[in-house]
Amino acid sequence: MHTGHYISGGAHGLLIVWALFGGMFRSDPPQLEIADVSVISEAEFAAMMRPQVAPPPVEEPEALPQPEIEDAAPEPPVPETQPEPRPEPAEPEAAAPDPVPDPVLPTPEPETSDVAPQPPAPEPVPDVEAPDIALRPIPRPAPRVAPEAVPEPEPDAEVAPEVQETVERSETPDVTDAEEQQATSPEAATTEIVTEAEDPARAPTASMRPQVRPNRPAPEATAAAPEAATPAPEEPAPQAPAPTEDATASAIAGALEEALSGSPSGTGDGPPLTEAETDGFRIAVQDCWVVDVGSQAANVTVTVGFDMDRSGQVVGASLRMLSSEGGTGSAAETAFQAARRAILRCQGDGYNLPPEKFDQWKRVEMTFNPESMRIR
Amino acid sequence: MKQFLASFLAVMVLALSAPMTALAQGGPLRIEITEGVVEPLPYAVPNFVAESAGAQELAQQIARVVAEDLTGTGLFREVPREAHISQITSFGSPVQFADWKAINAQALITGAVSQEGGRVVVKFRVWDVFAGTELGQGMQFAGTPEGWRRMAHKVADQVYSRITGESGYFDSRVVFVSESGPKDQRSKRLAVMDYDGANLQYLTGGNALVLAPRFSDDGQRVLYTSYETGLPRVHVLEVGTVQSRILQGQDGVMSFAPRFAPNGQTVVYSLTQGSNTDIWAMDIAGGGTRQLTSAPSIETAPSYSPDGSQIVFESDRSGTQQLYVMSANGGEARRISFGQGRYSTPVWSPRGDMIAFTKQNAGRFHIGVMRTDGSEERLLTASFLDEGPTWAPNGRVIMFARETQGAQGSSSLYTVDISGRNLKRVRTPEGASDPSWGPLQ
Numbered sequence: 021m022h023t024g025h026y027i028s029g030g031a032h033g034l035l036i037v038w039a040l041f042g043g044m045f046r047s048d049p050p051q052l053e054i055a056d057v058s059v060i061s062e063a064e065f066a067a068m069m070r071p072q073v074a075p076p077p078v079e080e081p082e083a084l085p086q087p088e089i090e091d092a093a094p095e096p097p098v099p100e101t102q103p104e105p106r107p108e109p110a111e112p113e114a115a116a117p118d119p120v121p122d123p124v125l126p127t128p129e130p131e132t133s134d135v136a137p138q139p140p141a142p143e144p145v146p147d148v149e150a151p152d153i154a155l156r157p158i159p160r161p162a163p164r165v166a167p168e169a170v171p172e173p174e175p176d177a178e179v180a181p182e183v184q185e186t187v188e189r190s191e192t193p194d195v196t197d198a199e200e201q202q203a204t205s206p207e208a209a210t211t212e213i214v215t216e217a218e219d220p221a222r223a224p225t226a227s228m229r230p231q232v233r234p235n236r237p238a239p240e241a242t243a244a245a246p247e248a249a250t251p252a253p254e255e256p257a258p259q260a261p262a263p264t265e266d267a268t269a270s271a272i273a274g275a276l277e278e279a280l281s282g283s284p285s286g287t288g289d290g291p292p293l294t295e296a297e298t299d300g301f302r303i304a305v306q307d308c309w310v311v312d313v314g315s316q317a318a319n320v321t322v323t324v325g326f327d328m329d330r331s332g333q334v335v336g337a338s339l340r341m342l343s344s345e346g347g348t349g350s351a352a353e354t355a356f357q358a359a360r361r362a363i364l365r366c367q368g369d370g371y372n373l374p375p376e377k378f379d380q381w382k383r384v385e386m387t388f389n390p391e392s393m394r395i396r
Numbered sequence: 397m398k399q400f401l402a403s404f405l406a407v408m409v410l411a412l413s414a415p416m417t418a419l420a421q422g423g424p425l426r427i428e429i430t431e432g433v434v435e436p437l438p439y440a441v442p443n444f445v446a447e448s449a450g451a452q453e454l455a456q457q458i459a460r461v462v463a464e465d466l467t468g469t470g471l472f473r474e475v476p477r478e479a480h481i482s483q484i485t486s487f488g489s490p491v492q493f494a495d496w497k498a499i500n501a502q503a504l505i506t507g508a509v510s511q512e513g514g515r516v517v518v519k520f521r522v523w524d525v526f527a528g529t530e531l532g533q534g535m536q537f538a539g540t541p542e543g544w545r546r547m548a549h550k551v552a553d554q555v556y557s558r559i560t561g562e563s564g565y566f567d568s569r570v571v572f573v574s575e576s577g578p579k580d581q582r583s584k585r586l587a588v589m590d591y592d593g594a595n596l597q598y599l600t601g602g603n604a605l606v607l608a609p610r611f612s613d614d615g616q617r618v619l620y621t622s623y624e625t626g627l628p629r630v631h632v633l634e635v636g637t638v639q640s641r642i643l644q645g646q647d648g649v650m651s652f653a654p655r656f657a658p659n660g661q662t663v664v665y666s667l668t669q670g671s672n673t674d675i676w677a678m679d680i681a682g683g684g685t686r687q688l689t690s691a692p693s694i695e696t697a698p699s700y701s702p703d704g705s706q707i708v709f710e711s712d713r714s715g716t717q718q719l720y721v722m723s724a725n726g727g728e729a730r731r732i733s734f735g736q737g738r739y740s741t742p743v744w745s746p747r748g749d750m751i752a753f754t755k756q757n758a759g760r761f762h763i764g765v766m767r768t769d770g771s772e773e774r775l776l777t778a779s780f781l782d783e784g785p786t787w788a789p790n791g792r793v794i795m796f797a798r799e800t801q802g803a804q805g806s807s808s809l810y811t812v813d814i815s816g817r818n819l820k821r822v823r824t825p826e827g828a829s830d831p832s833w834g835p836l837q
Binding site: 214215216217218293298301302305306307308309310311312313314315316317325336339350351353354357360361362364365380381383384385386387388389390391392393 | 425
């Protein structure tokens with residue numbers, strides 16, 4: 021009876037000792053080996069030599085696009101004036117590569133590429149792309165810069181000697197677009213109500229109640245159900261529950277059986293949805309869930325069931341209220357209508373769910389719980 | 397040893413297979429959503445179709461009032477007509493839902509107006525755009541051309557009800573005290589208007605000071621306090637005939653703060669005898685009175701619960717003005733307000749779940765609400781002087797009077813949603829105070 025305890029204790033002790041001192045032993049050797057690095061240093065030295073040789077590729081970009089752009093466009097004046105009012109690296113980049121082809125270039129260029137997206141005209145596009153390809157560090161900037169810089173040929177150095185002006189002009193056309201978007205996306209949207217009686221600057225007197233954690237499928241419960249049957253697909257599993265015969269053992273046996281025999285029902289084939297995929301789905305719907313916090317429907321938690329097709333669109337006729345909790349019948353119906361509108365309105369051309377996991381999301385049960393938003 | 401090995405292996409296998417088990421379940425994907433957005437619901441109201449020659453202007457006006465009613469609640473936002481893609485040219489033609497989805501209108505209201513002789517008919521439908529279905533069934537109202545605003549309000553009430561699941565409050569009236577002149581020489585008259593300030597009518601002249609008018613639950617009578625005889629007296633006024641009479645005449649006493657019981661047959665009010673003020677009830681038909689409180693302190697501002705079983709009132713029996721609830725027959729009262737400051741003018745919500753009140757604290761006035769047991773107190777407004785809350789017939793909105801500071805300060809009416817949102821002023825031609833919101837007509 022105690023044998024197991026002794027073995028377990030011993031094993032844990034060894035584990036703790038290993039965890040405590042194993043790391044120490046590891047950490048020491050590297051220090052000692054550092055002395056041996058001299059051997060490795062040769063290889064590294066060779067490697068170091070290569071990057072030094074690298075400058076030539078840097079020279080290439082200089083020759084390739086930059087001179088052309090400089091000649092063609094009056095970029096140089098722009099960067100000169102721009103850096104003064106605004107320290108935007110975008111234009112300095114263009115200027116920098118031209119005069120200074122040396123290794124110093126690589127560092128300023130990526131910076132500019134990051135910031136560049138907005139102001140630089142189409143001209144920078146070839147410029148920035150060239151260094152990106154030549155310089156190993158940043159693949160990201162290239163895609164960013166390329167698409168955004170293209171539509172902005174207008175705010176060249178000629179028109180806008182000052183950085184601010186260029187920014188303004190680039191924003192103004194956007195403003196009109198933004199206004200149109202505002203018409204569709206309500207400005208009054210909020211998740212918090214501040215009444216006139218509440219001082220906006222005042223610190224909250226009470227902390228928000230923590231959000232309710234979504235219910236998990238609770239595999240334990242299902243695991244506990246199949247207990248007695250021990251089909252024994254493998255040796256250790258059946259042996260363990262048989263001798264002990266207590267509840268824990270039977271639960272373990274059940275879980276083992278279920279795990280080893282595959283999914284409990286037929287539709288569970290295929291890879292499961294990741295947490296990120298599930299969260300993305302949830303967030304897409306909750307962005308369209310309009311809660312009237314002062315209404316009776318805000319007291320109702322409603323569960324809606326629906327089916328989806330492979331394109332991620334909801335089968336409209338399948339939308340149904342599975343259950344409701346709290347409130348009157350009419351309030352539950354109103355809560356259901358709000359939930360239904362949220363599901364339908366935000367689907368667009370279909371929710372962004374992985375088609376290969378269609379079996380996992382073809383049927384959905386979504387619970388809308390307004391408890392955390394309710395007026396208290 | 398074997399047991400240990402078996403258990404160890406079992407636990408390891410279980411640990412490795414647990415996530416697979418959880419994710420490989422065959423049931424539906426279950427997701428719980430606990431966060432939504434608080435924003436007005438976008439809707440579209442194209443001009444109503446004029447089905448007779450002279451109804452063009454009326455059709456436009458009615459559609460505008462419907463839109464103003466809905467947008468004014470703060471719960472809805474109209475998609476501008478300039479953004480409409482398709483036009484409604486016939487009341488019976490099918491709706492192109494895709495066009496309304498494209499402009500993100502979640503609800504669509506279509507209607508038609510016809511006018512023949514002295515009779516106007518307004519019909520309408522409400523559509524759930526994203527579901528592609530009609531909300532409820534089509535309906536029509538008929539009336540005189542002069543009553544077109546009421547018909548528009550009725551359409552808006554129906555739309556509101558079908559979308560929110562709660563009754564509306566647009567086809568209702570408010571009785572209040574209309575004020576004119578400077579503070580030291582202010583003339584006060586009783587007036588009644590639509591909830592939105594339209595169709596204002598005066599009920600009394602400006603020769604006597606009037607205070608605190610209160611609608612009966614059927615909207616046919618108004619109780620108010622008048623200084624016509626020098627002392628405050630409770631009057632009752634028939635709205636239809638504009639005839640008033642003193643409800644109680646007893647020399648040497650002051651009676652004020654009257655309010656109808658839900659049955660319309662009983663009135664509660666305050667009566668001051670000497671230095672003591674208590675709450676009394678009177679049967680309107682028989683004239684019999686009975687005293688409901690007998691404390692040596694000041695008890696006033698009684699208000700019935702919707703079922704008529706309880707009365708909330710204010711009292712300074714604890715040293716400061718606080719709110720108390722007692723049976724409608726009097727007896728022991730329990731205090732429900734315990735916050736800092738002074739509470740007054742409590743009013744029971746038509747829903748029965750909340751009590752609105754005026755609160756004075758730290759030099760400012762607030763309109764607030766609390767549960768009927770005093771819990772969940774929430775202040776909705778704050779200003780130099782806010783007072784006299786009254787509930788909309790659906791218990792969703794509160795109207796009150798706000799007075800500005802200074803000798804030239806004036807009083808005006810405001811409404812606020814019980815969530816504290818959508819605070820806005822009610823249009824009145826003159827100063828206004830002491831509002832009392834009547835029932836849905």
